Amino acid sequence: MIPRNEYQNRVETALRRSPVVALLGPRQCGKTTLARIIACRRKSVIFDLESIQDERRLQNPELTLGALKGLIVVDEIQRRPDLFPILRVLVDRPRFPARFLILGSAMPQLVRAVSESLAGRVEFVEMGGFGLWETGVDQCERLWVQGGFPRSFLAKSPENSVAWREGFIRTFLERDLPQLGIRVPAPAMRRFWTMLAHYHGQIWNASEVGGSLGLSDKTVRGYLDVLTETFMVRQLQPWHENLSKRQVKSPKIFFRDSGLLHSLLALYNYDALASHPRVGASWEGFALEQILRMLRVPEAYFWGAYSGAELDLLVMGNGRRYGFEFKYAEAPQASRSVYTALADLKLDHLWIVHAGRHSFPIAERVSACALPAAPREWRAALAREIASHRAK
Numbered sequence: 001m002i003p004r005n006e007y008q009n010r011v012e013t014a015l016r017r018s019p020v021v022a023l024l025g026p027r028q029c030g031k032t033t034l035a036r037i038i039a040c041r042r043k044s045v046i047f048d049l050e051s052i053q054d055e056r057r058l059q060n061p062e063l064t065l066g067a068l069k070g071l072i073v074v075d076e077i078q079r080r081p082d083l084f085p086i087l088r089v090l091v092d093r094p095r096f097p098a099r100f101l102i103l104g105s106a107m108p109q110l111v112r113a114v115s116e117s118l119a120g121r122v123e124f125v126e127m128g129g130f131g132l133w134e135t136g137v138d139q140c141e142r143l144w145v146q147g148g149f150p151r152s153f154l155a156k157s158p159e160n161s162v163a164w165r166e167g168f169i170r171t172f173l174e175r176d177l178p179q180l181g182i183r184v185p186a187p188a189m190r191r192f193w194t195m196l197a198h199y200h201g202q203i204w205n206a207s208e209v210g211g212s213l214g215l216s217d218k219t220v221r222g223y224l225d226v227l228t229e230t231f232m233v234r235q236l237q238p239w240h241e242n243l244s245k246r247q248v249k250s251p252k253i254f255f256r257d258s259g260l261l262h263s264l265l266a267l268y269n270y271d272a273l274a275s276h277p278r279v280g281a282s283w284e285g286f287a288l289e290q291i292l293r294m295l296r297v298p299e300a301y302f303w304g305a306y307s308g309a310e311l312d313l314l315v316m317g318n319g320r321r322y323g324f325e326f327k328y329a330e331a332p333q334a335s336r337s338v339y340t341a342l343a344d345l346k347l348d349h350l351w352i353v354h355a356g357r358h359s360f361p362i363a364e365r366v367s368a369c370a371l372p373a374a375p376r377e378w379r380a381a382l383a384r385e386i387a388s389h390r391a392k
Contacts, residue, residue, distance in 0.1 A: 002134050002150070004034050010125050011038055011101065015071070018123040019091040020100045025127035026231035026256070027176055028168060030150050031103045034127070035073050038101065043070030049079045062086050069097040077102040078180065084117035091121050105180070105230065128231070129153070129257055131293050132371070140372040144286045145270050147259015158269055165263040169193075172230075182226050188215075192223045196233065196253060197264040201281035203304070204235070204250045224253070231256060234289070239301035239314050243344055248304035254285040261285070284326040287353050287371050288313055291324060309340035311350075323350040330356040334366050342366065 011034070014021040025031050032048075039046055045068050047054045058064055061083055065072060077083060090096055129148025132140060146152050146161045149168065155161035173186040173193075195213060199205075204224070206217040213220065227233040235251040255261035261282060267273045273282065292300055297315045304310040313324035323341055325332075332354045342350050342365060351369045352362065359369045 002130060002154070004030060004037075004127075004134065006133070007034055007125070007127050008038060011035075014123040014125055015099050015101065018121065019096070020087060020102065020118055020122040022122055022124045023101060023103050023127055024124060024231075025105070026129075026149075027105050027172065028149055028151060029127055029129050029231075031105075031127055032075055033150075035075065035101055035103055039071055039073050044073060045070070046073040046075070048075045050076050058083075062089065065098075066090055066093075070099075071101060072098050073101045073103070075103045076105065078104045088117050088121065091118075105176070128289075128293060132290050133294065137372050141270060144258050144283065145262060145273060147257040147262070149257060149259060152259045161259070162263065162268050165259055169260065169263065172232075177226070177230070180230065182230075184223065184226060189223060189226070192220065193227065193232075194264045196224070196227070197255065197261055198278070199253055200255050200261055200278065201284050202253065203248060204253050232260070236288075236300065236302050236313075239303045239345075241303070241345060243305070245305040245307055245309075245344075248302075248306070248310075252302050254288060256289060258282060258286040258289075280328040283328040283355060284312065287326045287355075288324075290371060291353065303341060303345060305340075305344075309337045309344065311337075311341040311345065314345065314347075320348040321345060323347045325350065325352045327352055327354045329354050331358075332356075332368055334362050338366060339363075 011021060011023060015038075023031050023035065036046065047058060049055060049058075058080070061080075065086065074080075074083065087100055087102075090098070091100070130143060130150065130153050131148065132143060135143050135153065143153060146155070146158070147165070149165070151164050152161045152168075155164055169190070173189050177184060177186075177189070191213060192209075192215075195209060199209065206220050206224075210217050210220040215223075224233065224235070228235050232255070234254045234256050236254060237251050238248050240247055240249070262268070262273060265276070265278065267276055273279055276282075291313065295315060295317075297317060299316070301314045302310070302312055303314050311323045312326050315322050315324075323345065325338060332352045334352065338350060338352070341347065347365065349365050349367070351367050353369050353371050355372065356368075356370045357372065359367065361367050
């Protein structure tokens with residue numbers, strides 16, 4: 001078992017600060033395990049809303065929850081949206097002797113419901129699968145190929161990892177989506193999800209994807225939103241600058257977990273991945289997710305101009321702008337596009353994150369950074385500088 005110390009510290013800090021903490025993330029990423037580790041260290045009560053027995057215990061939720069003390073954990077809370085107003089009533093009581101840790105797997109619906117009922121009383125912590133800082137940089141290739149879901153990464157063999165991911169995809173489509181109230185036929189969503197894997201790292205074009213599947217633009221946009229809301233896909237939004245250039249206005253699409261991407265592309269080992277035409281796009285998405293999760297910035301963008309200049313990732317913090325380019329190469333060089341982005345976007349620094357072993361300066365305000373060998377001190381310092389406004 002790999003410790004999730006960073007997430008544990010973030011949740012425990014949030015619990016000291018807020019009466020309600022919402023731990024969000026995809027199914028099977030370790031939320032329940034983490035919540036139980038936190039709960040076992042203090043007086044606590046756990047309700048799993050997928051358990052019939054726990055559902056029955058909450059038939060009269062205000063009476064049941066109001067009599068408890070310590071930490072109250074409610075897992076899969078999106079199944080009971082009626083609980084949110086009750087939590088507000090309880091935490092507003094003078095000196096209420098309990099804190100709530102609520103877990104959910106569907107981001108927008110849950111965030112919207114919580115924000116409406118618990119505004120000013122709740123803090124959000126988003127959790128994902130394993131990151132490089134948890135597995136160790138020596139496991140970079142394995143993490144990239146098998147993905148960060150604990151049961152996929154920790155599988156005893158690559159074959160077991162593939163089998164788990166195939167089972168996860170099927171269960172997600174046939175059981176999890178209907179339980180979340182999302183009524184999309186499983187075969188249609190599977191075809192769309194597989195098609196989307198071929199667009200990983202590309203600019204979203206609803207007409208092109210819909211035409212390939214014989215579906216309307218509205219339908220495929222709805223399917224994309226479903227996968228985004230359930231933490232399967234990231235829509236990286238474009239940044240617009242006041243320039244005399246025509247700029248891209250559609251989002252880029254990335255799979256949040258590289259292991260699921262590889263399963264949908266039928267790439268079951270490193271050799272198959274390394275010889276595939278989408279290997280560069282796969283590594284770009286993997287590196288992008290690692291950087292975003294290290295920095296924990298609330299907003300991130302890409303930038304592109306129809307003249308050809310582009311920037312893979314733009315983040316902001318403390319009044320400064322930072323850019324990232326991702327290159328599947330051993331010793332990358334700065335292209336003309338890099339210098340254009342540096343000047344047009346007025347970046348304070350730009351890093352070219354690559355798959356090699358060494359980090360080195362390239363030019364003023366431009367550096368090459370090896371993702372597998374990036375020292376922890378670099379990640380921590382960069383996170384503090386860029387995201388100095390985040391919750392401490």
